[in-house]
Amino acid sequence: MSLVAGSYERFIWGFKLKTLKHSTETLTLSPIFSFPSHLSPIKSVAVAGSVAVSGGSDDTIKIYDLSTSSEVGSLNDPTATVTSLALYTPPSLSSFPRNLFSAYDDGNISLYDADPFVHLKTMKIHKKGVNDLSVHPSGKLALTVGRDSCLAMVNLVRGRRSFCCSLGKEASMVKFDCSGDKFFMVMDEKISVHEAEDAKLILELESKKKVLCIAPGMNGLVYGGGEDRNLTAWDTVSGKVAYCIEDAHSYRLKGIVVLSKIDGASEDELFLVASASSDGIIRVWDVRMANKNKSIPLAEVNTKSRLTCLAGSSVKSIKRPLADSSKSSKEEDEPTEDL
Numbered sequence: 001m002s003l004v005a006g007s008y009e010r011f012i013w014g015f016k017l018k019t020l021k022h023s024t025e026t027l028t029l030s031p032i033f034s035f036p037s038h039l040s041p042i043k044s045v046a047v048a049g050s051v052a053v054s055g056g057s058d059d060t061i062k063i064y065d066l067s068t069s070s071e072v073g074s075l076n077d078p079t080a081t082v083t084s085l086a087l088y089t090p091p092s093l094s095s096f097p098r099n100l101f102s103a104y105d106d107g108n109i110s111l112y113d114a115d116p117f118v119h120l121k122t123m124k125i126h127k128k129g130v131n132d133l134s135v136h137p138s139g140k141l142a143l144t145v146g147r148d149s150c151l152a153m154v155n156l157v158r159g160r161r162s163f164c165c166s167l168g169k170e171a172s173m174v175k176f177d178c179s180g181d182k183f184f185m186v187m188d189e190k191i192s193v194h195e196a197e198d199a200k201l202i203l204e205l206e207s208k209k210k211v212l213c214i215a216p217g218m219n220g221l222v223y224g225g226g227e228d229r230n231l232t233a234w235d236t237v238s239g240k241v242a243y244c245i246e247d248a249h250s251y252r253l254k255g256i257v258v259l260s261k262i263d264g265a266s267e268d269e270l271f272l273v274a275s276a277s278s279d280g281i282i283r284v285w286d287v288r289m290a291n292k293n294k295s296i297p298l299a300e301v302n303t304k305s306r307l308t309c310l311a312g313s314s315v316k317s318i319k320r321p322l323a324d325s326s327k328s329s330k331e332e333d334e335p336t337e338d339l
Contacts, residue, residue, distance in 0.1 A: 006042030055082025255310025
């Protein structure tokens with residue numbers, strides 16, 4: 001399992017979560033790389049298998065190969081600060097992404113073929129900056145929210161915006177759930193749950209303080225954290241808190257990653273969630289213990305930097321040259337076909 005974090009100080013941090021002495025209960029976050037990859041603060045990171053990407057205020061996207069712990073290139077197509085990144089991996093390519101999607105502070109989003117990284121198209125989606133972008137599990141559409149207080153749907157097959165509506169208030173985040181049947185939006189202290197088919201509001205989840213990061217989990221759960229310093233799991237069916245790790249960090253949470261398996265774990269896999277704080281600390285939790293006693297992190301590392309974002313992958317990294325353009329024929333319904 002890999003974790004990648006970006007920081008205000010321009011540093012990118014990469015870690016591998018491993019078991020110690022063949023025990024699934026003793027974990028360690030082993031560093032795999034750390035260096036100043038951007039010229040200004042890093043705003044977003046994304047990970048899929050052995051591939052990681054980061055975007056910053058320097059209008060650049062950096063690409064990393066986790067199997068070799070190295071930076072392998074950069075994309076200079078961004079038209080402004082990179083605010084959100086997403087890697088899409090079809091089920092048939094479980095360890096290597098097919099597409100990269102990026103959102104910018106000028107309202108544009110870009111689409112890339114990720115094997116190799118080739119720019120396909122840039123589209124104007126919002127009148128102002130894009131705050132967040134989320135790709136549907138099918139890879140055919142994406143949702144975006146922007147500083148123009150609008151929610152937009154993008155048809156990734158045709159490469160154009162297909163829907164846009166005013167929210168009346170600016171949303172900072174949007175995320176599809178694991179099934180793609182629902183999506184979540186964050187507005188200050190509230191997380192709203194919507195039907196993906198028609199955007200119908202199902203329920204609202206309310207935190208005590210501003211929510212700064214969310215991550216969808218299995219079994220209808222969504223994890224959130226922010227100014228309250230707690231790691232909270234909400235049940236999106238009942239609308240109640242399933243469990244909560246209070247004071248998970250000493251400072252506000254800036255990133256959450258839900259993970260289900262690690263290298264070397266037994267068949268009875270741990271249910272893991274990683275969290276990052278603005279004080280530079282990354283922690284890994286077994287959230288099943290949240291309601292039993294005061295939770296103690298299974299692993300912890302201090303980067304000693306102001307972390308801004310966190311991404312990770314449970315898929316084992318496979319050594320594959322990122323520059324290799326050889327690939328199998330693409331399925332007709334994949335987003336790169338008609339662009």
